[in-house]
């Protein structure tokens with residue numbers, strides 16, 4: 001059965017997954033790169049830029065790496081929000097193809113939720129961006145159909161993740177709580193309540209200072 005999964009979603013102690021304002025120069029607003037420094041230090045991240053097997057790419061291979069590398073395992077499609085795909089106003093730029101260059105790191109059909117869809121955009125390396133104006137359930141159905149039996153990742157940002165959680169469509173969520181206080185931005189938790197009733201939740205502290213939280217949907221006895 002194809003699962004709906006979230007990985008490496010990094011939030012501040014006060015629950016923000018991005019700062020503000022977002023722009024082409026500052027995709028995470030005033031948060032800068034602080035939400036993902038834990039990941040940039042890992043072997044998983046070093047491999048993203050490495051050629052060949054990347055065995056000597058460097059980076060840490062401890063707890064943070066072990067969680068981070070689960071991001072791509074068994075994934076057949078991704079769903080992301082319009083604000084992850086580009087800065088405000090990207091819909092007015094016909095040449096905008098996302099932040100990631102000609103070979104984006106998704107390597108699978110990738111569905112961008114937007115109220116201003118455009119034709120599908122094939123990229124190098126197996127990523128094709130599809131633009132959808134659809135609710136979470138319909139978007140998930142389209143992504144599952146494209147995922148060839150594998151799992152679907154909800155890639156963020158927080159608005160889209162929150163909508164999928166609220167709709168009860170998430171089977172597994174890996175959050176990374178980073179010990180910073182952002183004070184403003186887009187908060188993951190607003191409007192959600194009592195998630196702990198639907199999920200088994202575990203926490204693992206990393207020596208790097210972040211806390212990995214896993215939410216696994218409770219099975220009905």
Ligand SMILES: NC(=O)c1ccc[n+]([C@@H]2O[C@H](COP(=O)([O-])OP(=O)(O)OC[C@H]3O[C@@H](n4cnc5c(N)ncnc54)[C@H](OP(=O)(O)O)[C@@H]3O)[C@@H](O)[C@H]2O)c1
Pocket residue numbers: 008009010011017018019022027028029035080081082083084085113114115116132133134135136155156157158159160161163186
């Ligand atoms: N902390 C992390 O690990 C992490 C991970 C991923 C992304 N991010 C960051 O999060 C930020 C983006 O998050 P965000 O919460 O601002 O926005 P988002 O979730 O990426 O996108 C929300 C937008 O997507 C469109 N959308 C959402 N649902 C839709 C639907 N059902 N139908 C049609 N359109 C829909 C709407 O845009 P329109 O109305 O404009 O079309 C909506 O405003 C970026 O800064 C990104 O870098 C952080």
